Amino acid sequence: MAQPPRRNPTVAFEEPTPPSGASAFLVASPDTPEERSVPIGERPVRIGSDEDNDLRVDDPHVSRRHAEVRRSPDGVILRDLGSKNGTFVEGIRVKEVLLPAGANITIGATPIRFVSEGERARTPRPAVSPSGKIDLGPNKFGAAVGTSPAMRQVFALLERVSPTDLTICIGGETGTGKDVLARAVHAHSGRKNGPFVVFDCGAVAPSLIESELFGHERGAFTGAVGEHRGAFERAGSGTLFLDEVGELAIDLQPKLLRALEQRAVRRVGGTSDLAIDVRIIAATNRDLEKEVAGGRFRQDLFYRLSAAQVHVSPLRERLADLPVLVEAILSESGKPMKVSKDTLEALAGYDWPGNVRELKNAIAGAAALADGPILEPRHLIFFKPRRRAPTIDSLPLAGRSLESIERAAIAQTLRQCDGNKTKAARALGIAPSTLYEKIKKYGL
Numbered sequence: 001m002a003q004p005p006r007r008n009p010t011v012a013f014e015e016p017t018p019p020s021g022a023s024a025f026l027v028a029s030p031d032t033p034e035e036r037s038v039p040i041g042e043r044p045v046r047i048g049s050d051e052d053n054d055l056r057v058d059d060p061h062v063s064r065r066h067a068e069v070r071r072s073p074d075g076v077i078l079r080d081l082g083s084k085n086g087t088f089v090e091g092i093r094v095k096e097v098l099l100p101a102g103a104n105i106t107i108g109a110t111p112i113r114f115v116s117e118g119e120r121a122r123t124p125r126p127a128v129s130p131s132g133k134i135d136l137g138p139n140k141f142g143a144a145v146g147t148s149p150a151m152r153q154v155f156a157l158l159e160r161v162s163p164t165d166l167t168i169c170i171g172g173e174t175g176t177g178k179d180v181l182a183r184a185v186h187a188h189s190g191r192k193n194g195p196f197v198v199f200d201c202g203a204v205a206p207s208l209i210e211s212e213l214f215g216h217e218r219g220a221f222t223g224a225v226g227e228h229r230g231a232f233e234r235a236g237s238g239t240l241f242l243d244e245v246g247e248l249a250i251d252l253q254p255k256l257l258r259a260l261e262q263r264a265v266r267r268v269g270g271t272s273d274l275a276i277d278v279r280i281i282a283a284t285n286r287d288l289e290k291e292v293a294g295g296r297f298r299q300d301l302f303y304r305l306s307a308a309q310v311h312v313s314p315l316r317e318r319l320a321d322l323p324v325l326v327e328a329i330l331s332e333s334g335k336p337m338k339v340s341k342d343t344l345e346a347l348a349g350y351d352w353p354g355n356v357r358e359l360k361n362a363i364a365g366a367a368a369l370a371d372g373p374i375l376e377p378r379h380l381i382f383f384k385p386r387r388r389a390p391t392i393d394s395l396p397l398a399g400r401s402l403e404s405i406e407r408a409a410i411a412q413t414l415r416q417c418d419g420n421k422t423k424a425a426r427a428l429g430i431a432p433s434t435l436y437e438k439i440k441k442y443g444l
Contacts, residue, residue, distance in 0.1 A: 026055055026069060026105075027113045044070035047107065048081075061085050061108030069099075069114075076114065078105065092161060093309045142184020144177055145328050148318035154181070154310055161308050162188035167260075169245075169305045170283040172312030174426070175355035178283040179243060181312065186239040191279055194238025199231040202247035202431025209252055211268050214259070220269025232265045235278045245305065246286035247431040250296060257301045280305070285429075315352040315359065322347055325356060329363040330375070337367060339375045346377045407442040410435070414444065 026045060027037045038045055038055045045054045048066040057066070063083040070077055079096045080087040088106040089097050099105075105112040139147045141155035161168060162185045170178045179198070186196045204212050211220075215230030231240055242248075248256065259265045260280065264273040282305045291297035315321070322344060330337050352358055366379040410428065417423040425435040438444075 025115055027115055028055060028057060028110060040069055040071060040076060042071060044068045047112070055112075057107060057110050059108040059110045062110065066107050072098075075099065078103075078114075083107070090160065091157060092166075095303050095306060139324065142180065142187055143328075144180045144184060145324045146318065146321040147324055148313075148320045150313045150318050151321060154312060157308070157310060158185055159188065161185070163190060165189075165279050167280045167305055167307045168282070168310060169288070169308070170281065170310045170312060171288070172283075172285065173314045173355055174285050174429070175357035176312040176314060177356050178312060179241070181310070182239075182241045182243075182281045182283060185281055186241075186279075189239065189279065191238050195235055196239050196241065197231050197235035198241045198243060200243045202244035202433055204433065205436070206249050206252075206433055209249070210255065213252075213256070214265045214267055215270075216268035217270050220267070224269070227267070230265065230267065232259060232276045232278060233274065235276075237277055238279070240278045240280055242280065242282040242305075244284055244431055245282040246284035246288055246291055246297060247434060250298070253298045253301050257298065257304060260301075260304050315355045319348045322359075325359060326363055326375075329360050330367055333364050333367045335367050335370075337370065337373055337375050340377070343375050343377050343380070346380065403442075406438070407444070410438055410442065411444055414439075 025037045025039050026047070036055070046065060046068050047053055047055045047057060047062075048064050049057055049059065049062045050064045053065065063081070063085070065081050066083040067078060067080050067087045070079070076099045077096060078087065078089065078094070078099050080094065085108055086093045088094065089099070089103050091106075099114045103114040105114060138155050138159070139145060139152055141158055144151075144155070146152065146155070158168075158181060168182075168185060170181055172178055183196060186192060199213060201209065211224075211228060211230065213230050213232060215233055216224050216228045218224055218227050259276065262273070263277070264275050266273050288297055288302050288306070292299045292302050315325075323339070326339050326344070326347070330339070347359070347362075354361075362380060363375075366375060366381065369381065370376075370379045410424070413424045413427050414421070417427060421435055421439070422432055425432040428435065430438075
């Protein structure tokens with residue numbers, strides 16, 4: 001997929017890259033007998049598994065045309081070419097980056113080092129393992145805990161990027177703790193003394209999102225009796241957390257992109273731009289790459305938000321985290337207790353559709369009603385093993401339009417939730433604002 005032109009297409013690291021006239025090389029598999037180097041000239045250097053690449057990498061995890069490196073007036077730029085498994089610099093997944101001197105690059109399972117001529121004699125300083133994965137990191141980051149390899153890698157990555165102003169996009173199912181990680185990033189950043197402002201793109205009515213994000217002037221619309229500072233202004237010198245950014249309407253996405261690129265916003269009804277100085281962290285439970293392919297999310301905004309990407313696995317895929325999570329939840333409840341082995345086994349037998357948020361509710365409720373120092377399975381009175389509903393493939397849907405199926409699903413869910421739209425939206429896996437639009441569309 002072609003990448004559209006952008007105002008500021010690079011992510012800059014602190015170390016400068018060699019000037020455009022200096023000799024520079026890409027060294028594949030440094031410090032091994034198979035080491036190969038390719039000079040970076042005026043023509044872009046293509047990297048991939050195909051024979052016609054300038055730097056061919058024989059690795060099953062590398063795409064045919066994986067990435068390219070080219071010179072620019074500012075230095076040397078590495079760009080991912082839509083590879084399947086991603087391109088990593090110092091353990092951080094990147095789309096396009098201005099390479100720092102001595103950068104460690106990983107594609108597939110192959111390490112590549114970017115060096116200038118003067119650095120050829122230096123001993124490489126590997127930042128990632130030969131498998132291309134970040135070394136296992138800490139088991140805690142802020143209020144988030146986890147001992148599974150998946151979460152420790154997330155913690156290690158966030159520890160590296162937190163001190164920078166790099167924009168981070170955190171993906172994962174609802175309830176996995178994306179907001180907890182965002183707060184931890186803010187607390188570990190140079191902006192920790194500034195505000196941390198949360199803007200939930202899925203919880204604000206579509207007609208109010210622009211005003212809530214960018215602010216409005218007095219008299220800008222009916223009901224605007226005074227000026228209003230939007231989320232960008234309120235987050236000045238701090239961090240703005242754009243939760244559920246995938247729910248943002250397509251017609252508002254260009255305005256968000258403009259604010260991010262120009263570092264300025266204009267209030268609704270205003271005539272001048274206001275400079276902003278914020279760090280952006282976004283989160284979504286949607287697959288934004290699929291949303292881009294479906295035309296529901298702008299590709300240029302996706303790239304702008306995804307300078308560093310983090311995926312938080314659902315709890316059912318990291319049940320090894322259950323003991324430390326339960327311990328942390330009980331500690332927060334103010335009623336320290338031990339947990340029996342049978343209780344942990346019972347918890348591990350559930351697939352946790354609500355993830356850590358659901359676990360927290362179940363444990364907190366059980367601890368409040370427990371009559372002893374040990375949490376037993378009998379105390380989990382709100383906990384029920386999940387009974388899986390019949391798959392949609394077994395339902396009589398053939399011959400019905402997609403709209404009629406969607407309308408029936410929404411109507412049935414609203415009835416089951418006693419008309420509670422917030423609860424129904426959560427059950428359907430969509431934002432409340434999206435549900436409101438569909439209720440209006442179908443006349444429910």
